[in-house]
Amino acid sequence: xTETSNKPFLVKFARDYGIGVALALEIVFFSLLSPYFFTxxxxxxxxxxxxxxxxxxxxxxxxxxxxGIDLSVGSVVALVGVIGTSLLKVDFPxxxxxxxxxxxxxxxxxxxxxxxxxxxxxFSITPFIVTLALMTIWxxxxxxxxxxxPIWELPDAFNxxxxxxxxxxxxxxxxxxxxxxxxxxxxxxxxxxxxxxAVGGNIEAARLAGVKTxxxxxxxYMICGALSALSGLLLASRMSSGQPNAGVGYELDVIAxxxxxxxxxxxGRGSVAGTFIGSVLxxxxxxxxxxxxxGSYVQQVVVGAVILLAVMLDQWRRK
Amino acid sequence: MKRTVVAxxxxxxxxxxxxxxxKKEEKKQGKVIGVSLLAxxxxxxxxxxxxxxxxxxxxHYELIITSADFDLGKQIAQIEDFVTRKVDAIIVCPVxxxxxxxxxxxxxxxxxxxxTADIAAHEGNVVSHIASDNVAGGRLAGEYLGKIxxxxxxxxxxxxxxxxxxxxRVQGFKDALAKYPGITIVADVGGDGVRDKAMQVAxxxxxxxxxxxxxxxxxxxxxxxxxxxxxxxxxTNLVIIGYDATPPAVDAITKGSSLKADVIQYPTKIGITxxxxxxxxxxxVQVPKVVPVEVGIVDKDALVKNSTNTDK
Numbered sequence: 001x002t003e004t005s006n007k008p009f010l011v012k013f014a015r016d017y018g019i020g021v022a023l024a025l026e027i028v029f030f031s032l033l034s035p036y037f038f039t040x041x042x043x044x045x046x047x048x049x050x051x052x053x054x055x056x057x058x059x060x061x062x063x064x065x066x067x068g069i070d071l072s073v074g075s076v077v078a079l080v081g082v083i084g085t086s087l088l089k090v091d092f093p094x095x096x097x098x099x100x101x102x103x104x105x106x107x108x109x110x111x112x113x114x115x116x117x118x119x120x121x122x123f124s125i126t127p128f129i130v131t132l133a134l135m136t137i138w139x140x141x142x143x144x145x146x147x148x149x150p151i152w153e154l155p156d157a158f159n160x161x162x163x164x165x166x167x168x169x170x171x172x173x174x175x176x177x178x179x180x181x182x183x184x185x186x187x188x189x190x191x192x193x194x195x196x197x198a199v200g201g202n203i204e205a206a207r208l209a210g211v212k213t214x215x216x217x218x219x220x221y222m223i224c225g226a227l228s229a230l231s232g233l234l235l236a237s238r239m240s241s242g243q244p245n246a247g248v249g250y251e252l253d254v255i256a257x258x259x260x261x262x263x264x265x266x267x268g269r270g271s272v273a274g275t276f277i278g279s280v281l282x283x284x285x286x287x288x289x290x291x292x293x294x295g296s297y298v299q300q301v302v303v304g305a306v307i308l309l310a311v312m313l314d315q316w317r318r319k
Numbered sequence: 320m321k322r323t324v325v326a327x328x329x330x331x332x333x334x335x336x337x338x339x340x341x342k343k344e345e346k347k348q349g350k351v352i353g354v355s356l357l358a359x360x361x362x363x364x365x366x367x368x369x370x371x372x373x374x375x376x377x378x379h380y381e382l383i384i385t386s387a388d389f390d391l392g393k394q395i396a397q398i399e400d401f402v403t404r405k406v407d408a409i410i411v412c413p414v415x416x417x418x419x420x421x422x423x424x425x426x427x428x429x430x431x432x433x434x435t436a437d438i439a440a441h442e443g444n445v446v447s448h449i450a451s452d453n454v455a456g457g458r459l460a461g462e463y464l465g466k467i468x469x470x471x472x473x474x475x476x477x478x479x480x481x482x483x484x485x486x487x488r489v490q491g492f493k494d495a496l497a498k499y500p501g502i503t504i505v506a507d508v509g510g511d512g513v514r515d516k517a518m519q520v521a522x523x524x525x526x527x528x529x530x531x532x533x534x535x536x537x538x539x540x541x542x543x544x545x546x547x548x549x550x551x552x553x554x555t556n557l558v559i560i561g562y563d564a565t566p567p568a569v570d571a572i573t574k575g576s577s578l579k580a581d582v583i584q585y586p587t588k589i590g591i592t593x594x595x596x597x598x599x600x601x602x603x604v605q606v607p608k609v610v611p612v613e614v615g616i617v618d619k620d621a622l623v624k625n626s627t628n629t630d631k
Binding site: 034 | 360361478480505506507508509511513514515518519520522523524526527529540543544547550551566567570
């Protein structure tokens with residue numbers, strides 16, 4: 001590693017700030033190519049668009065840090081969306097119906113995470129299989145619950161959660177920022193955060209050191225479930241309806257954002273800050289391609305290639 | 320308690336079974352047609368079934384109507400049952416265009432003519448496929464948009480180019496707009512036909528085209544997603560056209576939102592046409608491989624008129 005100092009400054013810089021540099025390049029690129037990209041309005045639009053998956057990605061980072069995976073997130077989004085919105089139709093005074101919707105939605109997410117964590121720890125089934133099963137179970141449940149139809153005609157006040165603004169900033173964007181700040185503090189400043197890294201780095205060593213590894217594992221899935229539920233509520237509010245087919249494929253978007261952000265699928269390494277940049281990178285890419293009117297076939301290819309490139313860059317940086 | 324319930328259920332179903340068998344025996348003279356619908360819960364298929372029944376009653380055909388409930392295995396089993404019972408023709412609304420192949424081939428081996436309604440099959444020998452004319456539907460949407468914009472402006476398409484019927488809709492839409500040189504299609508992006516994705520891409524389109532005049536959503540979820548995005552940016556002067564006239568879309572149209580009109584399919588007509596084509600086939604008349612069924616377009620005026628009619 002002694003040769004490092006001989007490398008040109010730019011190479012060194014790119015190496016040290018890999019993903020951030022990629023994001024900066026992307027932003028410059030789209031700013032030059034589309035006059036609509038670098039406007040306050042569009043940047044707020046991007047922040048609103050990424051908020052749904054980025055909030056889930058924060059939870060997914062906890063899970064992936066323990067070397068796990070959660071494929072059920074998109075289905076949780078749909079199930080919470082339809083059950084939450086259906087509770088708004090209960091004949092309660094509006095504030096109570098609201099509280100019920102949000103509490104029940106978040107509780108549902110926590111339950112999903114608990115079930116996942118329980119099967120993973122108590123029966124030693126790999127997280128991939130457990131959450132794959134939950135993914136189809138929750139999706140089916142959402143379709144059963146609604147008989148395949150969306151739930152709509154919701155009270156207008158519910159729209160505020162997803163479409164409202166506070167000093168010009170969309171509410172989901174604000175919630176996303178709060179979620180990331182909390183997640184950052186938990187992972188870097190709190191004991192639980194250190195346990196998460198320890199379990200992901202070497203679960204046996206963590207157990208021998210006295211960490212209640214099963215408990216930590218169940219808790220990370222609960223966090224991921226609750227954050228998926230939160231996203232589900234925000235999405236339902238933005239669409240002012242509960243859609244049983246919402247959130248299809250979210251798990252892949254979320255995992256991509258997490259991995260692009262430098263979190264290792266084998267656990268123990270990564271950060272929510274990275275995940276945030278990863279989410280922005282993919283969100284900006286999608287937005288930019290749409291602004292430039294790139295067709296959807298081409299977009300899929302480009303997004304895949306950028307994911308590969310970003311992870312490659314990250315690997316190169318670590319060497 | 321539990322035993323009593325079980326006993327009653329068994330008793331009732333036995334009676335039901337005997338009852339239906341007895342009925343079948345007595346009018347075996349006419350032609351018998353086996354029907355496997357995609358689902359019975361959906362209003363579209365209920366209307367289609369109604370059309371089948373209407374026309375079959377006229378021709379004195381006996382229909383055996385079953386529903387696959389989105390289960391391919393169940394649908395193939397239903398076709399096998401029809402083959403065993405030696406029905407004179409089979410109508411299928413395939414659960415899966417490719418997966419239904421083996422079922423249709425079994426009917427082919429038994430020389431029973433197969434007709435598909437609404438959804439096509441990619442494998443096996445089908446006498447005729449009867450479905451909504453998606454090209455015409457897209458054309459109606461294009462013409463409506465052309466007229467309402469007075470032949471000027473820029474429009475976008477929320478597409479889902481992975482599906483054949485959608486490609487047809489978009490083709491028709493573009494054909495119609497070709498007659499309006501003052502209208503340009505400035506964006507054509509994929510929204511996967513679901514509301515959340517459609518909302519995201521529509522938001523991007525609205526950003527890129529601050530002066531956009533119209534959006535065509537290839538189904539109602541796409542159109543409603545565009546409507547969500549339009550509301551987010553307070554773009555009230557936009558004209559959005561949807562497809563299918565589902566209840567949420569009808570509601571948005573009648574409430575006077577930016578969603579102005581919807582292409583509507585006539586499933587009852589699909590049912591009637593299907594039986595008519597089977598009749599032709601029985602009579603030895605050559606039936607075309609694909610029979611398009613007309614579609615319509617409804618806007619606020621049409622919907623209000625309709626609802627007052629039905630209220631009477």
